[in-house]
Amino acid sequence: MLKTNKMDNQLNLFDGQTFDHNQDFDRLKTALDRVAWLMRDGKTRTLREIADQAKTSEAGASARLRDLRKHKWATRYGVSEVSSERASGGLWIYRVHYIR
DSSP states (O other), X not given: OXXXXXXXXXXXXXXXXXXXXXXXXXXXXXXXXXXXXXXXXXXOEEHHHHHHHHTSOHHHHHHHHHHHHSHHHHHHHTEEEEEEEEEETTEEEEEEEEOO
């Protein structure tokens, strides 16, 4: 898991108009740690599987996968790519590829 040292290292890691560092940072960072750790095994998973296993919502799992696509998080977690493909109908599966 990623360890952050000081609050100034945490600035601008999450963003968005409604982001409030005091209320949101720890929750989002914990969810991101869980998703990144879960996906290290290289298995494909649906959003529902990721959400259930990482103990977050499907919307949260989707947002954390988007975070892992961002350069600032990908470099911290060693992510080379977050891939997705349609499994069937509206069901998508995701895989996180890590730098070896």
